[in-house]
Amino acid sequence: MIGILYFSSTGNSLYIAQKVQKRIGGQIKYIPNYKGNGSEFEKIILVTPIYSYGMPTFVYDIVPKLNKTTQLIVIQNYGGMAGGADYFMYQYAVEQGLNIKAVYAMKMPENFTTTFSVPKFYIEHTLKNADKRIDDIIDSICTFNYRLPQKCKTKVDTYFKNKSNWHLIGEDFSSTNACIKCKKCISICPANNIYFDNGKIAFSNKCVACLGCYHRCPQKAIVYKGRNKKDRYINPNVCEDHIGKDI
Ligand SMILES: Cc1cc2nc3c(=O)[nH]c(=O)nc-3n(C[C@H](O)[C@H](O)[C@H](O)COP(=O)(O)O)c2cc1C
Ligand code: SF4
Ligand code: SF4
Incomplete structure (x- = not known):
């Protein structure tokens, strides 16, 4: 059984996790509620948004706890600029001695929108393009044609500073x-x-x-900051009640 561990606040990562589950099966687990270390799974596929060119807190925290022999594949998604987040993720997993096989990064609609709104047509355009990218990533996983990110020079402590x-x-x-x-x-x-x-x-x-x-x-x-004019976003292709749940 494959374990699909995810973090998501507005549904983009859940959407990707569900597409993965639909094609290759597995159990979807919400990282903040997950108490295991992944050893019960034959493979872990971790789906996460990129935060400040790095990872959400819950992802930073779970990675060092994961079983060192279980194969780990990471699918990151971001709204505009990934920076070197994929390479950072890879480096972080290697430092923890994990059996990291692949890291993929892909674009989804932006949700860091407290100070601006993204036009609807652009959200729709992004979601449409995302489907093909998700399928390509799943093809790569299914054929064991794993991909690792290119080396990036950004210093690791920059990411940790963002987190703090x-x-x-x-x-x-x-x-x-x-x-x-x-x-x-x-x-x-x-x-x-x-x-x-x-x-x-x-x-x-x-x-x-x-x-x-x-x-x-x-x-x-x-x-x-007291402003109430910006649009809110929830991925329109997931059931909102499922965000934060195991499926
Ligand atoms: C705190 C925070 C930081 C973010 N930082 C980045 C970033 O550095 N680069 C980027 O392209 N998107 C960034 N985003 C946007 C998300 O990565 C993106 O919208 C993602 O698809 C959200 O996934 P979710 O719906 O599963 O939560 C950030 C979002 C949040 C909330
Ligand atoms: S208070 Fe912070 S951690 Fe809690 S839901 Fe809001 S943004 Fe997320
Ligand atoms: S209506 Fe009030 S209690 Fe309900 S989600 Fe919004 S802020 Fe929270």
Whole structure:
């Protein structure tokens, strides 16, 4: 059985994980809830967004815990610029002594959109092109024609510096009067960073900058730096309730 471990806040990585599952089978596991080390699987396919040319916190944290002999294949996705994230991922896995076989990077719609909106036509265009890229990646996996990323010169500590600043994003979130107190943001936050304070949604200091609360609040009641004009994004091809679940 293949293990498809994923992190996702707006569904792009889940979409890729589901396409992989449809073609080659396997169990989909949401990384923040996954307590294993992958040794129960014959192969691990890890699907993750790129954050600040690096990885989300939960991915940084799980990689060193993975079983060293199980084959690891990584599919990263990004909104605009991958930087050297694929090579960094490869290097990080090698440093941990993992059996890393391939790292792929592909473009999906951007979700780091707190300060701008992406036009709808461009989102649709990106999603359409993504399907072919996902199929190519799966073909490569199925034929064992694995691909490793090209060497990149960016220093590893740059990425770690980015990671250590993510909680600062959470300090700029607030909720507006549009909030209907449905508690959805509390339940979907992977870092347990959201709570009620005097009847109002509040944020602690453990934010991992996934932007899940921002995009998925049904009222657009969570705003960044007090601004409320930007569009929200959820991958239209996944069932939103499945984001953050094992399938
Ligand atoms: C904190 C954060 C940092 C990001 N950094 C990058 C980046 O460096 N380069 C990039 O192209 N996209 C970046 N993105 C965009 C995501 O990688 C992209 O939209 C991804 O498809 C989201 O996947 P998801 O829907 O599975 O969460 C970032 C998104 C977030 C939330
Ligand atoms: S998801 Fe939105 S509406 Fe629901 S409690 Fe959170 S901020 Fe309020
Ligand atoms: S507070 Fe929002 S952006 Fe921060 S980790 Fe939780 S859901 Fe993600």
